[in-house]
């Protein structure tokens with residue numbers, strides 16, 4: 822028996838043998854969506870962030886079965902969301918990215934943040950992004966890009 826997940830608006834069929842596998846591994850190794858990154862595997866770094874509905878989840882922390890019937894958005898689908906597109910454009914405008922490894926998770930977290938609070942102040946940005954670590958220290962540019970997107974962005 823197989824089961825279905827809805828990822829980036831499309832139904833994908835997954836072998837039932839992978840039903841207890843954490844969603845992160847199903848996304849990367851079964852479905853082939855490698856934009857979502859593995860960092861700590863322990864819910865500490867945010868690299869594996871995905872949206873379920875509008876909320877951010879650490880995909881390393883929940884089995885795929887928890888997402889049956891729940892729409893999942895990964896970084897590969899973020900541009901189809903007007904807010905996700907605005908954030909990605911702001912990320913380019915603010916030249917946020919350094920090595921890039923953490924950035925899919927950062928963009929997912931920023932999308933969840935602005936969905937919940939369209940005009941966050943510095944403290945709200947810090948709180949909303951606090952689950953996502955960046956070893957390159959891009960935090961000031963992330964804050965700038967979030968503000969740019971919140972203000973409507975250039976795009």
Ligand code: FES
Nearest residue numbers: 860861862867881
């Ligand atoms: S890999 Fe999931 S929180 Fe770090």
Ligand code: FES
Nearest residue numbers: 920921923955957
């Ligand atoms: S840009 Fe390198 S880890 Fe964040």
